[in-house]
Amino acid sequence: MTEQTAPKSPLTAAEFADEIREALKYTQGVTPEQAKTADIYVATATVVRRHLMDSWMKTQQDMINGNTKAVGYLSAEFLMGKQLRNALLNAGLTPQFEEAVKDLGFDPQAVVDAEYEPGLGNGGLGRLAACFIDSLASLGVPAFGYGIQYKYGIFRQEFDEEGRQIERPDYWLSNEDPWGHIDYERDQRVNFGGKVVEENGKRVWKPDWSVRAIPVDYMVPGYASGRVNTLRLWQARSYDEFDLLTFNKSEYLDAVKPQVKAENISKILYPEDSTEAGKELRLEQQYFFASASIHDAIRVFYKDAEKPDLTTFADKITFQLNDTHPVIGIPELMRIMIDEYGYDWDTAWAVTTKTFNYTCHTLLPEALEVWPVALISKLLPRHMEIIERINKQFVSELESKTDDESKIERMLIVTNDENPVVRMAYLATYAGSSVNGVAELHSQLLKDVTLRDFSDIYPAKFKNVTNGVTPRRFMKIANPRLSALITEGLGTDRWLEDLDMLQGLAPLAQDDEFVKKFAQVKYDNKLAFADFSKKRYGVELDATTMFDTMIKRLHEYKRQALKILEVIATYADIKSGKVKVEDLTPRTIIFGAKAAPGYYLAKMTIQLINNVAKVINNDPDVMGKLKIFFPYNYNIEVAQMLIPATELDEQISQAGKEASGTSNMKFALNGALTVGTLDGANVEIRERVGADNFFLFGMTVDEVEKLYADGYDPSKYYEADPRLHAAIDMVADGTFSGGDKNTYAPLVSDWLTKDWFMTLADFSAYHDIQADIDTLYGDQLEWNRKAILNVANSGYFSSDRSIEDYLDRVWHTHSLDK
Numbered sequence: 001m002t003e004q005t006a007p008k009s010p011l012t013a014a015e016f017a018d019e020i021r022e023a024l025k026y027t028q029g030v031t032p033e034q035a036k037t038a039d040i041y042v043a044t045a046t047v048v049r050r051h052l053m054d055s056w057m058k059t060q061q062d063m064i065n066g067n068t069k070a071v072g073y074l075s076a077e078f079l080m081g082k083q084l085r086n087a088l089l090n091a092g093l094t095p096q097f098e099e100a101v102k103d104l105g106f107d108p109q110a111v112v113d114a115e116y117e118p119g120l121g122n123g124g125l126g127r128l129a130a131c132f133i134d135s136l137a138s139l140g141v142p143a144f145g146y147g148i149q150y151k152y153g154i155f156r157q158e159f160d161e162e163g164r165q166i167e168r169p170d171y172w173l174s175n176e177d178p179w180g181h182i183d184y185e186r187d188q189r190v191n192f193g194g195k196v197v198e199e200n201g202k203r204v205w206k207p208d209w210s211v212r213a214i215p216v217d218y219m220v221p222g223y224a225s226g227r228v229n230t231l232r233l234w235q236a237r238s239y240d241e242f243d244l245l246t247f248n249k250s251e252y253l254d255a256v257k258p259q260v261k262a263e264n265i266s267k268i269l270y271p272e273d274s275t276e277a278g279k280e281l282r283l284e285q286q287y288f289f290a291s292a293s294i295h296d297a298i299r300v301f302y303k304d305a306e307k308p309d310l311t312t313f314a315d316k317i318t319f320q321l322n323d324t325h326p327v328i329g330i331p332e333l334m335r336i337m338i339d340e341y342g343y344d345w346d347t348a349w350a351v352t353t354k355t356f357n358y359t360c361h362t363l364l365p366e367a368l369e370v371w372p373v374a375l376i377s378k379l380l381p382r383h384m385e386i387i388e389r390i391n392k393q394f395v396s397e398l399e400s401k402t403d404d405e406s407k408i409e410r411m412l413i414v415t416n417d418e419n420p421v422v423r424m425a426y427l428a429t430y431a432g433s434s435v436n437g438v439a440e441l442h443s444q445l446l447k448d449v450t451l452r453d454f455s456d457i458y459p460a461k462f463k464n465v466t467n468g469v470t471p472r473r474f475m476k477i478a479n480p481r482l483s484a485l486i487t488e489g490l491g492t493d494r495w496l497e498d499l500d501m502l503q504g505l506a507p508l509a510q511d512d513e514f515v516k517k518f519a520q521v522k523y524d525n526k527l528a529f530a531d532f533s534k535k536r537y538g539v540e541l542d543a544t545t546m547f548d549t550m551i552k553r554l555h556e557y558k559r560q561a562l563k564i565l566e567v568i569a570t571y572a573d574i575k576s577g578k579v580k581v582e583d584l585t586p587r588t589i590i591f592g593a594k595a596a597p598g599y600y601l602a603k604m605t606i607q608l609i610n611n612v613a614k615v616i617n618n619d620p621d622v623m624g625k626l627k628i629f630f631p632y633n634y635n636i637e638v639a640q641m642l643i644p645a646t647e648l649d650e651q652i653s654q655a656g657k658e659a660s661g662t663s664n665m666k667f668a669l670n671g672a673l674t675v676g677t678l679d680g681a682n683v684e685i686r687e688r689v690g691a692d693n694f695f696l697f698g699m700t701v702d703e704v705e706k707l708y709a710d711g712y713d714p715s716k717y718y719e720a721d722p723r724l725h726a727a728i729d730m731v732a733d734g735t736f737s738g739g740d741k742n743t744y745a746p747l748v749s750d751w752l753t754k755d756w757f758m759t760l761a762d763f764s765a766y767h768d769i770q771a772d773i774d775t776l777y778g779d780q781l782e783w784n785r786k787a788i789l790n791v792a793n794s795g796y797f798s799s800d801r802s803i804e805d806y807l808d809r810v811w812h813t814h815s816l817d818k
């Protein structure tokens with residue numbers, strides 16, 4: 001008997017079907033006969049939401065009335081993915097749903113597919129936030145996710161005839177959103193602009209425009225915890241109906257300007273990932289959601305009290321700043337306490353420093369946000385005064401701790417050059433209780449390099465919390481076949497709450513029967529993905545080839561170029577006869593990646609990949625042996641199909657550049673082997689799954705640093721390795737651009753003269769390791785044994801464990817039921 005601990009509602013399928021019929025009638029006004037698939041989806045969502053309502057209300061009550069400190073996860077991005085299957089799972093209604101919907105004459109998967117994916121994030125950072133709120137709820141920790149309900153999420157990607165990326169608006173709210181509840185009664189005013197004046201010896205901010213922040217609430221149901229938390233996303237609306245004065249002058253368009261300006265704030269997600277976009281509107285967004293969220297927390301935890309005792313605020317809630325985007329919340333809490341509630345500076349400072357913690361997600365200097373003093377002064381003049389004072393206080397604190405003036409200069413929160421800026425990471429590090437990186441290597445490099453001066457002076461603030469991913473979405477929901485096999489192997493499904501239990505699979509890697517079942521699961525997942533790619537993209541895939549996948553934002557440091565150059569080199573070897581096509585291990589190479597719309601080289605790399613695909617996929621000389629598939633608009637839905645079907649996972653960033661990575665964890669948990677560098681969380685994955693079960697190549701962080709220091713010349717590598725030479729020549733000679741030698745000239749020139757992320761230097765090692773990969777793949781039993789060991793030893797990478805680490809090391813709080 002297998003133990004079943006998954007949530008299970010007593011509702012029968014027949015009752016579920018009746019409730020769907022009722023929702024169809026009373027909320028949508030259609031009969032089951034008139035209903036379209038999308039109607040069934042909306043009705044089902046309505047019903048599931050009702051079944052979660054009691055737990056949601058009880059969780060809120062317990063949170064407000066209990067004495068457990070809550071967590072406020074402040075994030076500009078929440079990349080949630082589709083909600084229906086997750087809500088069904090956590091409500092214990094999945095089997096009833098399948099049966100009820102079939103009885104109503106619909107296909108359950110089609111109903112699930114009818115949901116439009118909310119893409120309110122760019123990539124890893126936003127998806128991490130979504131995994132974290134899932135785990136907070138599953139662990140029963142009272143928490144709010146706070147962010148922005150963008151009207152347009154991450155752009156929809158298309159490719160044109162030439163293989164170039166086209167960005168289309170993602171109007172995800174064009175149909176009904178049954179999950180979000182707009183709570184007009186709990187709105188907040190957010191002010192901007194104007195000036196600060198002196199009144200009765202006090203600094204008083206006289207803003208000149210304001211925006212109405214309206215919360216849209218989403219349920220965040222926990223798995224087997226009976227708890228449902230809240231994701232509160234703010235929408236910006238205007239207060240001014242019409243400026244009648246202007247209107248009377250019949251300047252109609254001018255009259256609606258304030259509305260347009262206000263509503264612009266939540267209109268669009270900035271599509272840059274790991275690159276700073278120092279735009280005024282972005283600062284408006286950041287302040288908008290930080291301010292509304294802090295005010296909201298005060299309202300919630302002090303029950304709308306006229307005079308809340310904010311000296312206890314840090315006992316009610318702790319705010320986690322997801323990178324620097326919400327850091328403006330720090331001077332905002334100072335301002336609220338001093339200006340709105342009359343506390344003195346020291347009291348406000350004591351509370352503020354206890355309330356905020358900061359997570360850094362990068363090592364790239366260009367991703368560390370700075371805001372011009374001039375811009376903050378214009379948009380938030382009172383905050384600029386507060387930041388200046390924090391900076392002053394910081395400098396005197398530093399002077400008492402060090403005589404090193406150049407060090408103090410380097411550490412300034414507000415620089416004192418000609419065009420002074422505020423360094424948000426420094427502000428967060430000084431004002432917060434804790435600073436953490438997202439993988440061990442990353443946290444170490446933060447201490448040693450990026451924030452070294454700070455870690456010298458405030459060593460106790462620096463912590464590591466290695467990222468994690470939710471096994472509910474990325475195993476149970478995305479990979480039902482493997483989940484069933486794991487449950488069979490372990491004799492229980494409790495591993496979904498305690499992922500370390502996967503270790504129990506390790507002995508089964510020696511059991512040939514189990515290994516064969518595992519291999520069958522992988523094969524079936526590949527067939528399912530091939531089916532998906534045929535239906536969605538019209539592309540036929542051969543499930544007997546190795547599925548070799550690289551999915552992540554297109555960025556130079558992630559080195560998609562390394563992958564495509566290696567594929568080209570292999571192709572060149574076949575064309576020149578150096579390698580016989582029969583000797584090739586057949587591979588399907590799959591890419592998924594969006595590039596920031598203004599990122600020239602990244603977009604050119606997309607174009608190159610698409611055109612290499614065109615040439616290789618149509619060349620009879622390699623037909624059936626080598627195929628590239630680049631599905632456009634990679635998103636969570638595609639990830640959920642593709643990760644379970646992947647055998648080889650590419651994590652090939654330059655060492656010291658990827659803070660953590662999280663798809664690497666999803667792949668290991670779904671039984672892919674990784675080919676990767678010693679970067680980010682790859683290091684910890686390899687430690688856990690074992691060096692024998694991981695394809696390691698490339699330079700280490702120290703080697704990279706040394707090479708930079710010695711002076712890096714990429715052309716030497718081009719000259720030294722004929723395979724690399726041939727590959728780059730093929731790009732340059734027009735093979736992938738219809739003979740046009742100019743198309744990729746900027747890319748080729750960058751490789752040969754700059755190559756900042758040392759793609760060329762790592763090429764030979766990367767090419768060489770492909771032979772090891774092919775050899776192992778030739779022994780399917782061995783390959784799958786290693787894949788099982790990857791699954792068995794990756795339980796550590798559950799986001800439940802990450803959240804437990806935050807609870808212990810950073811938040812010092814616990815579940816409601818403890």
Ligand code: GPW
Pocket residue numbers: 122123124125126128272273274275323324360361362367438467658659660661662680
């Ligand atoms: F630059 N990450 C991201 F640090 O997805 F802000 N977007 C971003 O803007 C930044 C980081 C930022 C990613 C990291 O690149 C990735 O390594 C990490 O796994 C992920 O954040 C979650 O921590």
